[in-house]
Amino acid sequence: MISLQHHYGVTSGVQSTPFRSMAVLHQIGAVWAVTSVNNIERLRLDRGWSRPQLGKRMGTSGQQIERLEKGQRTLKQEWIDKAATALGVTPSDIITPLPAGYALSGQTEVLPADDPNEIVQIQRLDLSLSMGPGTVIDDYVEAEPVSFDLAFIRRITRSPAHRLKLVTGIGDSMYPTLNWGDAILIDTTDRALAKQDGIYWIDLFGAAGLKRLRTIAAGRVLVISDNPTVGDQEVAAEDLRIEGRAIWVARGL
The missing domain is CATH 2.10.109.10 (Umud Fragment, subunit A)
Incomplete structure (x- = not known):
């Protein structure tokens, strides 16, 4: 067994399991499928991913992602947790209204149009x-x-x-x-x-x-x-x- 305690240390305080910070209110709403916000598509597009790409990260199909994004499949707690882990955000970010130009949990902001000479x-x-x-x-x-x-x-x-x-x-x-x-x-x-x-x-x-x-x-x-x-x-x-x-x-x- 290898110990990493002799490795150069780098810490940032970011949790690798962001779902733990989800508020109880959001958990209850997700379990009973009463959430009124679904940010999966917006977060996916901000990262430049296709539905099949997100599906692979969540262990499901692109068709399933489409159903989740369009509200054709109940957004239960299991799906919220999987989406949050794949997208690198907290579960509350999946079901909470997002402001324009947001920056979630230290993650990707909306990208401006690229200048090829930049x-x-x-x-x-x-x-x-x-x-x-x-x-x-x-x-x-x-x-x-x-x-x-x-x-x-x-x-x-x-x-x-x-x-x-x-x-x-x-x-x-x-x-x-x-x-x-x-x-x-x-x-x-x-x-x-x-x-x-x-x-x-x-x-x-x-x-x-x-x-x-x-x-x-x-x-x-x-x-x-x-x-x-x-x-x-x-x-x-x-x-x-x-x-x-x-x-x-x-x-x-």
Whole structure:
């Protein structure tokens, strides 16, 4: 079993299980199907996802998502929780009126129209995320911004630039997928385990690292190191906080 307590630590205080913050009133309304607001379609479109894409993240079909969005299927608590987890918001965000230009739970805002010639700034973290042994630290510091063509970023993700972080990996526990010194782009809007075997920036027991995650049972997650010489670790989902997902990597020759 691997302990991540020697990894470089990164904390943000964002829960990986946002449904726990749902108000009792919203729970009661959802159970009895008396909710008057349904934000699933709006949240889906804001992320640039199709119905089949959201359906895959929720473990259902695109047709089922269409029925939920159009009110043809009762929006019960189970569906609210699944939608909230997939979209990276709280369940109350699913059934509470949203203001224009909202920013939910630190998630994606409505994106303006893209200018193909625009340059965006992405913050590079001054402290590396650990992919192997390191020293625990209490915080991270944003260093100078790095300029990217927006057109290039849009080929990778629809998330806004200020939700992206550029980090440098150290260690060899994710080799050969990630090497020491790789520049890794993290999407901090992706804070739910919606992509099985995706590589996530995680916080486990107060320490952080880049690891591959896989759901193996109800409430259980396998934290995977790609290096075959490094063992995997099975943990309780409630002990794991997801800070974002690795979506792009670059390395020098």
